[in-house]
Amino acid sequence: MRRKYKSAWWSVELPDNWEAEQDKDCATFTSERGIGALQISAYRRDDEIVTEEDLLDFAEDELIEGASLNSVSFGEFVGLETSYFAGESFWRKLWLRSGSLLLFVTYTCAAEERTVETKDVSLILESLSLK
Numbered sequence: 001m002r003r004k005y006k007s008a009w010w011s012v013e014l015p016d017n018w019e020a021e022q023d024k025d026c027a028t029f030t031s032e033r034g035i036g037a038l039q040i041s042a043y044r045r046d047d048e049i050v051t052e053e054d055l056l057d058f059a060e061d062e063l064i065e066g067a068s069l070n071s072v073s074f075g076e077f078v079g080l081e082t083s084y085f086a087g088e089s090f091w092r093k094l095w096l097r098s099g100s101l102l103l104f105v106t107y108t109c110a111a112e113e114r115t116v117e118t119k120d121v122s123l124i125l126e127s128l129s130l131k
Contacts, residue, residue: 002123005029006131009042009101013127015120029124035116036090036109038124043102050097055080058095058104072096075128077103090114092121098130 002013005020007027014020017032026041059069059080072081072094079096090113094105107121 002127007040007042009044009131010040010103011127011129011131012040012124014124018120018124031117031120033116035113036107036121038107038121039105041104043104045100045102048100050100050102052080052097054102055095055097058102059093062093074125076130077128079103085111087111094125096128101130103128 002015005012005014005027007022012029014029015031018029019032021028021030026039029038029040030036059082063069063082064084064086067082067084069080069082072079074096077096077098079094081092081094083090083092085091088111090109090111092107094103096103096105105125107117109117
């Protein structure tokens with residue numbers, strides 16, 4: 001059974017073994033296994049649509065040398081994604097947009113465990129919807 005997590009502007013469905021925590025900057029999702037952390041931050045423009053160019057501007061600040069950007073679509077959102085290794089960690093970063101809403105999504109875990117939660121993280125991202 002899946003549970004719905006609702007923020008002020010967006011929502012996702014969480015697998016049973018995942019927990020949600022909200023602070024002023026982002027929502028953090030973790031599984032009972034304690035392997036990685038999925039974080040989602042949201043930004044809304046007043047009466048302006050977020051464009052792909054906007055996403056590229058944000059991504060440029062976070063993109064590491066040699067990493068590529070790929071186009072992605074999750075739920076009601078489209079955007080850009082990159083993934084890379086940094087030391088002993090694996091990082092997956094996404095910049096997603098829908099209308100005037102921009103989401104910055106990160107997933108990080110130990111490099112050797114990067115595939116353990118792939119299915120759950122994908123299910124969560126595919127359930128993204130606007131409120």
